[in-house]
Amino acid sequence: MAHKIGKYTIKMDNKPSVQGFAAICGKKESEGPLGKYFDKTFEDTSLGESSWEKSESRLQSETVNTALDKAKVTASEVDYIFAGDLLNQCISSTFGLRNLGIPFLGQYGACSTMAQTIIMSSIMVDSGIAKRCVAVTSSHFCSAERQFRLPLEYGGQRTPTAQWTVTGSGAVLIAEKSNNTYIEHATVGKIMDLGVKDQNNMGAAMAPAAAETLKNFLIDTGTKPDDYDLILTGDLGEVGSKLIRQLLEKDDINLGENYNDCGLMIYYKEKQDVHSGGSGCGCSGSVLCSLILQQLRKKELNNVLFMATGALMSPTSTQQGETIPGIAHLVHFKND
């Protein structure tokens, strides 16, 4: 039965497994280095819907249905769905998933949501409460820009530290023990706020939380970065992924060669003009649920730390002069 080891880390005991997964993205993501790994991409990022919010809902429902289809599982066989997104009141999730008839538990961890939903799903399966859970999240460039920054029509300038919200969704079906990749550990993060106020520099706001969660995991498990094939953060981007290295070096932790960031992987840096990299719940969601889980399934990777990172602010808190609290949750994927 799952239990805590050390102060922060949960050790799963029944190998909750990745029974299925899917990632669906937009046009810009299809043109990036991971384009061929996505299950589907949409040339028209409206997905034929009448608003960007409805497009994002559609993206999320398509992704869940694709993950279920690939695993040959129907919605009625799923015990719980853990879902969340960046939109006010999480409407991509609630509207996207309302017709599935699966008991629904909305999660809010900003861009850390992919890790959070996987952690909650794994606990439900590991504890024997659920046979199958779905973890899903999404983001959409156009709905995020309008809500968090400026409507697209304004044609606003972007600062060099700004990141590009990924139009994408990732879904994982977690089920009872099988021969597939499983979740071995999870570490739930604490909110960290070191006083960064610039909402165009989320990487810097989230890096301390990511460093703290990783450090806690390494202490709890008595391991070091070299023990893993890949350590992957969610969307720290250029700025944040340099910072996490520096922060960890202060504690004599060297991230080494096996570290990468989903925000740096999803777009071509020079060609695609995304400044500091990709971001959004759908960034870590779609990278994990395409290339990474595919490589785990093929045993090209066998031991991966996935750490999605979230900036827990809102436009209102920023307008009121608040700083940006960050959070990071870690999932340890393993093959036997």
Added chain:
Amino acid sequence: MAHKIGKYTIKMDNKPSVQGFAAICGKKESEGPLGKYFDKTFEDTSLGESSWEKSESRLQSETVNTALDKAKVTASEVDYIFAGDLLNQCISSTFGLRNLGIPFLGQYGACSTMAQTIIMSSIMVDSGIAKRCVAVTSSHFCSAERQFRLPLEYGGQRTPTAQWTVTGSGAVLIAEKSNNTYIEHATVGKIMDLGVKDQNNMGAAMAPAAAETLKNFLIDTGTKPDDYDLILTGDLGEVGSKLIRQLLEKDDINLGENYNDCGLMIYYKEKQDVHSGGSGCGCSGSVLCSLILQQLRKKELNNVLFMATGALMSPTSTQQGETIPGIAHLVHFKND
């Protein structure tokens, strides 16, 4: 170990217990029938803060600290905090709780959040992963009006079916088995959308979800409404609580005399001009964490079904002509 009974209900096996609880409210709530049961009330609902959002954050942190103090537990002894609220990106929770240093899992279930956070906390404790978890939520009339309806300064008219968002917060500390009230069962709800579009009639939008969750619980446990001392919905108000009776009667389920709704309990109907009753995450949160848990502790109540209800819409979805999806989660509290 916790397991499913029937299709939807979780049976806890290790009696995750209510080790502490607190409710803090505003001025209007202090003048209502439950005023004397709250741990603290604020005459000045700004709580001395410079914005309504900051007031709500402060309300939430005060409530958590009061619940911990009453139980003589420090924040560092809490394994996880499950928190959520109605504000965009759940900033009452993230800003209110950022200094506690407790691993944080944000939940979004609109006004069903009090039940959702208790369910997640109970599972973590029942499974042995956590020794102690806090479940907390809040709402504030002024931050909710500005975000969901009209800024207070407009002096907008309210329709007869409108409800009044409670300025309040409730927190529960769930811990390993003790002699206190414990959580026996939980039922996670499905999203139900029967096509209600009127955002001033949330009770009607949420009633079908509440009826569905209660029906599923009664089937799974083979019990009937008469078996309970109290069946309490979150914030269906006047309209919704009539509707849930009617909906259940179609299935030959008679809610009987032991049914009540937090939204009908928190204000004086005639004197306080709240139209269809109270609403908001803090409505069911503050009613549960004052009178109800006090009565359970004193064994004036021994067997209670608490079912918080949520309307999973946003102002954006309403403006785009969408209907209002509802959800309801159920928690079964019991004394030995």
